[in-house]
Amino acid sequence: MKKTLLTTLLVQCAFVAFAQQEPVDLDMVHRIKQEGLKNSKVMETAFYLTDVSGSRLSGSTGLQRANEWSKSKLSEWGLKNAHLEEWGTFGRGWEFQKSYVAMTAPYYQHLIATPKAWTPGTNGELKGQAMLIKVEKEEDLAQYKGKLKGKIILTPPTREAITSFEPDAKRHTEEDLKKLAANPDAENNQRNNRNMTDWRAMMQLRTKVNEFVMAEGAAAILSTRGGTHGTHFTTNGAPYAADAKPVLPEMEMGLEDYGRLVRLLEAGQKVELEMETETRFLTDDLKGYNVIAEIPGTDKKLKDEVVMLGGHIDSWHASTGATDNAAGVAVMMEAVRILKALNIQPKRTIRIALWGGEEQGLHGSRGYAKQHFGDPATMALKKEHEKLSAYYNLDNGTGKIRGIYLQGNDMVRPIFEEWFKPFHDLDANTITIRNTGGTDHLAFDALGLPGFQFIQDEIEYDTRTHHTNQDNYERLQPEDLKQASVIVASIVYHTAMRDKKMPRKPLPKPRPTT
C-alpha cells in the first residue's frame, strides 16, 4: 500500500514537472504595450526605409542608404556593435535612372512599365515597331528568322486581366486560422512542386527566346508578369553575376497596357513604340552586407548566448518595397527600440539582423548562418551554433501578427502558447505546427536551429504589393505594424530571459545540394 502511495506521488510530481507552466512577465508585457502602442516610432522608421531610401535592390545605392541609415539609427537608440557585416560575394549592383515607354502609333498612349533588374538601358531614345512573336516551343522560333531587326518584341500574355469581385485586401478569418492550425497539407506542396516544374520550363524557354531575338538584332523586349489597374509585378531580367551574358533592354508592364499592344498587333495594326531607359551597373563592390546590432546580455552565465530577430532589408526595384520588406525591418527595429526605451537588462544578448540579398535567394541570412553557425551541406558546425537560442523573422507584409509557425518543432508549442496569451486580445492566438518557407528563417532551420516566422494577415500582399511597382509607403497599415512590434518585443524578451535556450529539433542530415 505504502509503495503504491509513493508511486502515485512520484507520478504526480513528474506530471507537475512536465506540465510546469512557461512563465510570462506580465509587468514587462504591460510596459512593452505602453511603449509600443502609445509611443510608436514604427511608421517614422518605415518612412526612412521607403520614401527616403528609395528602392533597395541588392547592390544598389538605395540599399546602401537604407543600410547606413539603419545602422546609425540602431546606434542612436543605444544598441551596441552596430555594423555592416559582409556575408559574401553577391555580384553587380544595378539601378535605373530613366524609365519611359509609350505607344506612338496608331496614337499616343503612355504606358506604365519598369526596366527589369540587371537589364541594360536603351542608350538614348529608341523608336521601333512592336512585333508579336508566338513561341510555345523552341522550334517555333525558326519562322521569325531574319524578321526581328530593330523590332521591339512582345509575346502573348499568359494571364488574363480578370475583374475580381473579391477585395484586394484581406485578413485571416477565424476559419482560415483554424485550418492553418491543423496538420501540414501534403496537397499544397504537391501543387507547388508541379508549379515549380512548369515555371522552370517556362523560364528556360523564355531564356531561349530572349537569346534568339537578341541574336536576330531585335532592339528591346516588353513583357508582363501580371498586375492590373496600374499595378505591375516585377523581377530581374538577367543574372546579377559579374560575368553574366549580355541581354537586351527589357521592360515589364501590367496586363492592360500589354494587352492593348497585343490586341492591336493581333488585329494587324502597325504599332510604333518609343522607349528610353537608362540603367547602370555598380561594380566597385561586389560584396553583400547585413546590418547587425546588439543589446548585450547581462547575465554572467548566459550573456554569450544569443537571441536573434530580423528580416530582409533589400527589395525589388520598381517601388520602395514597403511591405516587402520595409514593414518587417521597421517592426524588428521598433521591437529593439521598445526594449531599449524600457532599458531592459536581458540575460542573453539580443541581436538584430537586417539581411541583404534575400530576394535573390536568402543570400544574406545563408551567408551569415554559414559564417557563424555551420554549413548545411556538410553539417560541420561552428561554436556559435550551440549559443543561439532562437531566430525570429518577419517577412510577410504589413499585416498584423496572428500567431507563429512552429516549423515542425513540437517542443516549443507550450512555450509559445503561454507567451502569446497576453496578445490574444490583439488577435494573435494561432500556433501552427506547419512549416512556412520563402524567407530567412530557413537559413537557421536548415542547420537545426530554432528559426521562426510569424503568421501575418495578408492585406494586399499577393494582389497589390509583393514584388510590384505599387509596394509603397501608403500600403503600410500603422496599427498592424504597432501590434507586430509589441508582440515581437515581448517574445524576444522572454526568449532572452528564459532559463534555458529554446528546445531544438534533432539536427538535420547534411544536404550537399543546398
Add this chain to the structure above:
Amino acid sequence: MKKTLLTTLLVQCAFVAFAQQEPVDLDMVHRIKQEGLKNSKVMETAFYLTDVSGSRLSGSTGLQRANEWSKSKLSEWGLKNAHLEEWGTFGRGWEFQKSYVAMTAPYYQHLIATPKAWTPGTNGELKGQAMLIKVEKEEDLAQYKGKLKGKIILTPPTREAITSFEPDAKRHTEEDLKKLAANPDAENNQRNNRNMTDWRAMMQLRTKVNEFVMAEGAAAILSTRGGTHGTHFTTNGAPYAADAKPVLPEMEMGLEDYGRLVRLLEAGQKVELEMETETRFLTDDLKGYNVIAEIPGTDKKLKDEVVMLGGHIDSWHASTGATDNAAGVAVMMEAVRILKALNIQPKRTIRIALWGGEEQGLHGSRGYAKQHFGDPATMALKKEHEKLSAYYNLDNGTGKIRGIYLQGNDMVRPIFEEWFKPFHDLDANTITIRNTGGTDHLAFDALGLPGFQFIQDEIEYDTRTHHTNQDNYERLQPEDLKQASVIVASIVYHTAMRDKKMPRKPLPKPRPTT
C-alpha cells in the same frame, strides 16, 4: 336594377381598358436574345472604339477616328442616313503626345501621371525643384511671393490613400435594388448640393493658386484628384474655349506617387523632378459633332415618328474610356445591329445618336435637342418635339442592366413592367420612379420628352474606371454588355412598334438659367 347593372358593366369595361396589358412580342424577344447572346459583336465594337480609336476627348483626333469608324460601321450594318451632325461650337481640341515625369533626387523614381486636358506641354525636358505650398485661403499665397521661380508646385493632398477591405468591383444586391425602387430620397440631393458648394469654392481657390504660381514664374504644377495602386483620376486643367487664358503645364497623379513627394518635402528633403510633356491644341475645326444613323420606319402613319437610343462617344484622355462610355456606345450600336440582323420592319423610325462633348456638359445631346426639339430656356418647341416617342441612354459603365429609372414618369411604369418581364431571368427587374442625372437623357427630360437611363451594376465604375487612367478594354465585362444589348434592342423595338407614343409628363416650365 337595370341601370345599376349597366353602371357596373361600364365600370368593369373602364377597368379592363385601364388595366389592358402592354403587349410583348415574345417571338421577337426570343430572336433578339438568340442574335444578341449567341452572335454578339459587342466586344469587337468595343475594341474598335477603345484600343483602335484611343482616347476620345472632345475635339481630339481620337474622337474623330471613333466618329468616322462608328458612322461607317452603322452604314455597313445597313442603317440609313449615317452622318456626323454638327451640334454647335465646342472650342479647341486637345491631345497629348508625350507624358513623362520622374523624381531624380533624392533618388530616381518614375511616376505615373498624365497631363491635365487643355494644359500646355513643357516645351522639351523640364528639370526643377519640387515645392510644396500650403494654401487654405487666398491670403495664404502672400508668403510664397518671390519664391516660386522655376519651381514645380505641389499642394498637400486632400485625400488619403486608404486601404480598402471592400471589393473594387460590385454588383447591386437585391437589397440595393429594393431601396432603389423606393421613393426618391431628398437627403441625397441635399448632400449633393452641399458637396457642389464645397467643390465650387475649392475650384475657385485652385484657380487663384494656379494664377498666382504662374505669375510668380513657377515652371509647372503637379496635382492629384485621387486614385491608388497606379490608378489615377483625371480631368481638364484649363477651359477648352478658343480664348481661354494660358495656364502652366500640369500633370495629375495617383495618391501614392503624389504622397511620396509631399512626405519628402514635408520632411525637409530636397526633391528634384524631371518632366516632359507635349500637348497640342486643335483649332482647325471648333465645331462639335454627334454620330447619327437610322433604321427607317415602315408604317405609313407612324414612320415620321422616332424612337432614339444613344450614349456619349467622347471620353477623358488618360486611357481609352472603355466604361465611360465606349461600353454604352458599343451596347447601343449592338442593339441596332441586332435589329438590322433580324431585318425588323419597325413602324416608327429608330435613330441612334452617339453624342460628343458629354464630359464637358452634355453639349452634344443638348445641342441636338435644341436644334431638333426646342429650347428649355424658353420652352419654344419645334415640330419634331411632337414626333419623338422616347430616348434611351446608356452611360453608367460596363455593368449589366438591372432595370430602368422612370424619371418621375408614373405613366410609363406599367409599360416597362411588361417589357422587362422576359428579362427578369437576366437579372433586370427593377423599375424605379427615381430620377438619375449626369448624362444625356437629361437633354430630353428638360424638354418634357421621355428620356430614360438604365439602372446598371456598378462593377469598378467609381473605384477604378470612371475618369481614370485605367478605363481600359480589360475593364469591360463581355457577358454584361451582351445582356444590356438584348434588353435595349427589345425595349427600342417595342417602343417602335407600340400603337401610341410613350406617355409624357406635363411640359416643364422654361428655365432661363439652363
